[in-house]
Amino acid sequence: MDEKRKRILIIGGVAAGPKAAARARRCDPGAEITIVEEGSFLSYAGCGMPFYIGGMVEKHEELMATPAGVVRDVAFFRNVKDINVLTGTRAEAIDRKNKTVRVTNLATNETYDLPYDKLVLATGSKPVRPPIPGVDLAGVYTLGNLDEARAVRQAVEQVARRVVIIGGGLIGLELADVLGTKAEITIVEMMDHVLSTLLDPELSILVERVLRGKGVQLILGSRVERIEGDGNGAVARVVTTAGSFDADLVVVAAGVRPRVELAREAGLDLGETGAIKVNEYLQTSDPDIYAGGDCVENTHLISGRPVYTPMGSVANRHGRVIGDNVAGGRDTFPGVLGTAILKVFEMNIGRTGLSESEARRLGYNVQSFICPAPDRAHFYPGSKPIIIKLVADASTRKLLGAQILGPGDIGKRLDVAVAALSMGATVDQLASFDLAYAPPFSTALDPLTHAANCLRNKLDGRARSINPLEVKKRLAAGEDFVLLDVRTPAEFNEVRLPYPNVVFIPLGKLRERAKELPKDREIIVFCKVSLRGWEAQTILASLGFTNVSFFEGGIAAWPFELDTSPRQS
Amino acid sequence: MDEKRKRILIIGGVAAGPKAAARARRCDPGAEITIVEEGSFLSYAGCGMPFYIGGMVEKHEELMATPAGVVRDVAFFRNVKDINVLTGTRAEAIDRKNKTVRVTNLATNETYDLPYDKLVLATGSKPVRPPIPGVDLAGVYTLGNLDEARAVRQAVEQVARRVVIIGGGLIGLELADVLGTKAEITIVEMMDHVLSTLLDPELSILVERVLRGKGVQLILGSRVERIEGDGNGAVARVVTTAGSFDADLVVVAAGVRPRVELAREAGLDLGETGAIKVNEYLQTSDPDIYAGGDCVENTHLISGRPVYTPMGSVANRHGRVIGDNVAGGRDTFPGVLGTAILKVFEMNIGRTGLSESEARRLGYNVQSFICPAPDRAHFYPGSKPIIIKLVADASTRKLLGAQILGPGDIGKRLDVAVAALSMGATVDQLASFDLAYAPPFSTALDPLTHAANCLRNKLDGRARSINPLEVKKRLAAGEDFVLLDVRTPAEFNEVRLPYPNVVFIPLGKLRERAKELPKDREIIVFCKVSLRGWEAQTILASLGFTNVSFFEGGIAAWPFELDTSPRQS
Ligand SMILES: Cc1cc2nc3c(=O)[nH]c(=O)nc-3n(C[C@H](O)[C@H](O)[C@H](O)COP(=O)(O)OP(=O)(O)OC[C@H]3O[C@@H](n4cnc5c(N)ncnc54)[C@H](O)[C@@H]3O)c2cc1C
Ligand SMILES: Cc1cc2nc3c(=O)[nH]c(=O)nc-3n(C[C@H](O)[C@H](O)[C@H](O)COP(=O)(O)OP(=O)(O)OC[C@H]3O[C@@H](n4cnc5c(N)ncnc54)[C@H](O)[C@@H]3O)c2cc1C
Ligand SMILES: CC(C)(COP(=O)(O)OP(=O)(O)OC[C@H]1O[C@@H](n2cnc3c(N)ncnc32)[C@H](O)[C@@H]1OP(=O)(O)O)[C@@H](O)C(=O)NCCC(=O)NCCS
Ligand SMILES: CC(C)(COP(=O)(O)OP(=O)(O)OC[C@H]1O[C@@H](n2cnc3c(N)ncnc32)[C@H](O)[C@@H]1OP(=O)(O)O)[C@@H](O)C(=O)NCCC(=O)NCCS
Ligand SMILES: [Ca+2]
Ligand SMILES: [Ca+2]
Numbered sequence A, B: 001m002d003e004k005r006k007r008i009l010i011i012g013g014v015a016a017g018p019k020a021a022a023r024a025r026r027c028d029p030g031a032e033i034t035i036v037e038e039g040s041f042l043s044y045a046g047c048g049m050p051f052y053i054g055g056m057v058e059k060h061e062e063l064m065a066t067p068a069g070v071v072r073d074v075a076f077f078r079n080v081k082d083i084n085v086l087t088g089t090r091a092e093a094i095d096r097k098n099k100t101v102r103v104t105n106l107a108t109n110e111t112y113d114l115p116y117d118k119l120v121l122a123t124g125s126k127p128v129r130p131p132i133p134g135v136d137l138a139g140v141y142t143l144g145n146l147d148e149a150r151a152v153r154q155a156v157e158q159v160a161r162r163v164v165i166i167g168g169g170l171i172g173l174e175l176a177d178v179l180g181t182k183a184e185i186t187i188v189e190m191m192d193h194v195l196s197t198l199l200d201p202e203l204s205i206l207v208e209r210v211l212r213g214k215g216v217q218l219i220l221g222s223r224v225e226r227i228e229g230d231g232n233g234a235v236a237r238v239v240t241t242a243g244s245f246d247a248d249l250v251v252v253a254a255g256v257r258p259r260v261e262l263a264r265e266a267g268l269d270l271g272e273t274g275a276i277k278v279n280e281y282l283q284t285s286d287p288d289i290y291a292g293g294d295c296v297e298n299t300h301l302i303s304g305r306p307v308y309t310p311m312g313s314v315a316n317r318h319g320r321v322i323g324d325n326v327a328g329g330r331d332t333f334p335g336v337l338g339t340a341i342l343k344v345f346e347m348n349i350g351r352t353g354l355s356e357s358e359a360r361r362l363g364y365n366v367q368s369f370i371c372p373a374p375d376r377a378h379f380y381p382g383s384k385p386i387i388i389k390l391v392a393d394a395s396t397r398k399l400l401g402a403q404i405l406g407p408g409d410i411g412k413r414l415d416v417a418v419a420a421l422s423m424g425a426t427v428d429q430l431a432s433f434d435l436a437y438a439p440p441f442s443t444a445l446d447p448l449t450h451a452a453n454c455l456r457n458k459l460d461g462r463a464r465s466i467n468p469l470e471v472k473k474r475l476a477a478g479e480d481f482v483l484l485d486v487r488t489p490a491e492f493n494e495v496r497l498p499y500p501n502v503v504f505i506p507l508g509k510l511r512e513r514a515k516e517l518p519k520d521r522e523i524i525v526f527c528k529v530s531l532r533g534w535e536a537q538t539i540l541a542s543l544g545f546t547n548v549s550f551f552e553g554g555i556a557a558w559p560f561e562l563d564t565s566p567r568q569s
Helices: A016-027 A046-054 A060-064 A074-079 A146-158 A170-179 A201-213 A261-265 A312-326 A356-361 A410-422 A427-432 A447-459 A468-476 A489-494 A507-516 A531-542 B016-027 B046-054 B060-064 B074-079 B146-158 B170-179 B201-213 B261-265 B312-326 B356-361 B410-422 B427-432 B447-459 B468-476 B489-494 B507-516 B531-542
Strands: A007-011 A032-036 A084-086 A089-095 A100-105 A111-115 A118-121 A125-127 A162-166 A184-189 A217-220 A224-229 A235-240 A243-246 A249-252 A256-258 A289-291 A340-344 A347-353 A366-374 A385-393 A399-406 A481-485 A502-504 A522-526 A548-551 B007-011 B032-036 B084-086 B089-095 B100-105 B111-115 B118-121 B125-127 B162-166 B184-189 B217-220 B224-229 B235-240 B243-246 B249-252 B256-258 B289-291 B340-344 B347-353 B366-374 B385-393 B399-406 B481-485 B502-504 B522-526 B548-551
Touching (some): A007 A111, A016 A032, A016 A312, A016 B531, A032 A089, A046 A060, A046 A146, A046 A170, A060 A146, A089 A261, A118 A312, A146 A249, A162 A170, A162 A243, A170 A184, A170 A201, A170 A340, A184 A235, A201 A217, A201 A340, A201 A347, A201 A385, A201 A399, A201 A468, A217 A243, A235 A249, A289 A312, A340 A410, A347 A410, A356 A366, A356 A385, A385 A447, A399 A410, A410 A427, A410 B410, A410 B427, A427 A447, A427 B410, A468 A548, A507 A531, A531 A548, A531 B016, B007 B016, B007 B111, B016 B032, B016 B118, B046 B060, B046 B146, B074 B084, B162 B170, B162 B243, B170 B184, B170 B201, B170 B340, B184 B235, B201 B217, B201 B385, B201 B399, B235 B249, B289 B312, B340 B410, B347 B410, B356 B366, B356 B385, B366 B447, B410 B427, B410 B447, B427 B447, B468 B548, B507 B531, B531 B548
Parallel strands (some): A007 A032, A007 A118, A118 A289, A162 A184, A162 A249, A184 A217, A481 A502, A481 A522, A522 A548, B007 B032, B007 B118, B032 B084, B118 B289, B162 B249, B184 B217, B481 B502, B481 B522
Antiparallel strands (some): A089 A100, A100 A111, A125 A256, A235 A243, A340 A347, A366 A385, A385 A399, B089 B100, B125 B256, B235 B243, B340 B347, B347 B399, B366 B385, B385 B399
């Protein structure tokens, strides 16, 4: 071994590790770069596993191929990148004093030391496997790596008619999506709602409606007590606090935990989330040891707090910064926004920054708005609805977060919100962005511009709007108010809110018929999206009604009962 | 007339005018609001006219309907908005001293004065009709309003087999798109390239390739000398400096001019672009007169210079600010980025900020990069390529502009660039955005992140890359260099650069076969997108080659000859 070459040793061969290695090589052609990976697969798209399981991606090799079709195996890393990869090799311990890592070749059981000048921990995460009886039965899977994904795909193709997914988070829902047409799906979720760490409840409920509409059985607010077998060691049913559900395949998608054993045993600092603590250069408490990807904790760019956000996108950005720095650079990783996006049947769902619940928990002076809008000119073929919820700090008017969902193009608005959050934009600045408009792409004022303007109206005290959860709570409490529907008769015939206090007056008649409304009762207006609700608020205010508000999101985002029975007005 | 009500008078009833009126009404329920419009149609989506002409939008009423299907006519503005609209009424002169506007009812020829407290000019723009012989023949159209759009649609349906479009800008290309399957299209463009005010030439050429591929005849760098008739007053052909082209329908799409007569005659300041000058509150030089939409000039947010950017999106944002301010508010309009987006057959095209040519003209220390990438995970069904060109200020590292095109999802990346530019982001900040990733939506590092990283590599002096135009210039000059293609054999067989100095060595063999390359000649590497070009640069540099660069965009963005003849390697 040539003693003058810098030795860069990397533990973990999926995303953060190979990215750090690849970047380090480009920045330092002279370094000796080695990746140690205990598994057999390298450099694969874990994020693609659901689509591989669902069959949209035919072969697992596609998940580890370049766009040009070259598989990233050991030979690829050797020939293209001049990177030495040891698969089937486990790192057992770090000797920080001597700067070596003890590794074991899992095939031969041979153990030896690898020296390093710079060490990179990219040990990733492991799925949580809750300690419930039966979790080790045949037919019970987690989805932490490609071997597991291949096993699940095989099980799906061979046996699965009834699949129980434990966990209603991002991965659980992606699985429900890809398996929805192949099997009967039940999702068991401990929290009261799916995606409860990503979305505020009124939006989670809209996702639940889509899932149920596709025949997915949702068992919410319930715990799995045990998994039972068929007597031959194969899974037969999942027993929960809300009953028992037959299953020939169970996937536990209950979150992941960072793999920090090596770091902990080497005496490196862990953060309060339990993941490895790193500074903005992605150095651990030992400056010669870097860490990135699913094994580290991040700083949230809005709250400034440590968060655990295990994402492939983040792992890649980490890897590049680390690659730079182990090669002598000084690049920084500023932090994350907790951005996430997924597709669940025809619904696209995304979020970034803080949800309203998170912002309240953190003590912000929160203001939020829910704004449905068409994703492109409504007259343009293919226009589809989306729902944007923006959360802002009423004191600074800064955007705190965005949640966006619907069948339309949410990805664009989400990433614009990411950019706005990254740069500390106020909602006023967001509203002024010169976003691109042509009918095939957007509306003259983009949905995000509308959402920002709506929130500005609220921050300025012009709009008095309330969240649908609030309306529902007041309905349930039997409070006395008028729910004023200002849509057109055609819209009214199609779908209605089924409550006795609903009064129907189309917006175009409101000025002339307002006298039919009581001045001494509270009026809460709505329409399809509550754009006309806002307009009606201003109309009624101008006519001397003093207790008028509208509820946000209208029918389009109403998460509760709807009456769609045929009706002739 | 109740003297205590504030009188808000608005001239122009399409986008900026009605938006100002609608917002003013919500902000000031007591005001008396009047719109004067000389035409008969109100509040319509001019931007939708191409799609109406192409038949994707069936009826012109759809362009002036709300998403709920209500047509925005005089009665709508009266009943819903309490706004008085006078159609068929022309504003003739402004009397600033007495605060009145002289108007003429075009049906009765009656002339009278309308008083105002606040006046809004939303007089918009008119298409340029160049003073060439024959421009007034039957069958020669412009596309400035809905009447004209209806006439063009009728002509298309009745006669058009051969359509000549004069002008290869945004509107000309949208027309070619919607008429491409219905007629033989010729576009005559004075400049050397289509979209020459929007894109840098190497990208315009890629658009031209798509147009030609769809059978559109492009006559570039040529002027129309005259339009000739068939003897019966109908158009027969367009005579240009590059020959004569038969036509039964001619559309002049040669840009628009702001309508500033009223403003000029009232002594209001015009700007250097010829459009009305306004401050950040959108006030003209008379503080009681506001102006917005296509009749005003804007401040470019990057250059700080006045620009004329007549867009429906801008008109709506203007209108809202004006509506606020005429109702007593103090909202501001910070400026524009010259954002534009359009669809031309299967190609989506967008730009924002400064192009490289503009930035150079303005004296910036420019650095740019052209980065093709798949719009979502390449293994995910439906993944499509896009090409991003970023332009930055090498001195400040700030992003100056973005041009993005391709069949894939360009709209998202464009709007993220808009947000970044609006907030003054550096390319380093852009590269750190926590953009949303899941395979159906993006790649682990978003194409925009890659593009930003590529530009950082160049700014940092790591990457030595050149523009394809530069390569072509040096090929044409007969310079001595090696064009090194590092793609796979399969890719090479599919398509090649047809130049004698091309050498083919796949990236995976480069380390072992580099000795075949000359060390004394310049080597310019490329691949499909030049990602492997960048990698090859670093490999060859590490092997002692001192004069190596790669050209940006690779085969995917190569705007010149390609050899696609079948080949067995
Ligand atoms: C089903 C699924 C869907 C997902 N979808 C998305 C998505 O849509 N978007 C997104 O951004 N992210 C998504 N993710 C997350 C993404 O896959 C991870 O964030 C990413 O894989 C993390 O990469 P990593 O390199 O940090 O860690 P890992 O992928 O966990 O890889 C770590 C590697 O290190 C190896 N290792 C650990 N310890 C040792 C040791 N001591 N010795 C040797 N080797 C060791 C492991 O064997 C493992 O191969 C998804 C994940 C899953 C499971
Ligand atoms: C074919 C086409 C496609 C387009 N596509 C896009 C696109 O994709 N995206 C985009 O953002 N923009 C697009 N635009 C531009 C967009 O349509 C305009 O920017 C927008 O219409 C401007 O609105 P405005 O209200 O300022 O002016 P205008 O639409 O020009 O309306 C001004 C109105 O004022 C009236 N008026 C003028 N003077 C007087 C007077 N003295 N008295 C009474 N009335 C008067 C006129 O009759 C006219 O109706 C497109 C335009 C066209 C023509
Ligand atoms: C692929 C992998 C090995 C990284 O290797 P890599 O060579 O850095 O590949 P990338 O595609 O990330 O980056 C390619 C390089 O070319 C550059 N590039 C991208 N497009 C380019 C283009 N059109 N022209 C020139 N350069 C380009 C990038 O900037 C990057 O260079 P840099 O980091 O030096 O700036 C690593 O990311 C990996 O293993 N990924 C698979 C697993 C994974 O990501 N899983 C999690 C998500 S599911
Ligand atoms: C339609 C038009 C008359 C404006 O009227 P408007 O009532 O302001 O309509 P908009 O849709 O622009 O805005 C609706 C209002 O509801 C708000 N809104 C939008 N979505 C909402 C929702 N889901 N819930 C509550 N409020 C909502 C908006 O913020 C806006 O209010 P504000 O300006 O007071 O903040 C005017 O824009 C016009 O004539 N447009 C057609 C022509 C055109 O735009 N052409 C150019 C492009 S091709
Ligand atoms: Ca995923
Ligand atoms: Ca258009």
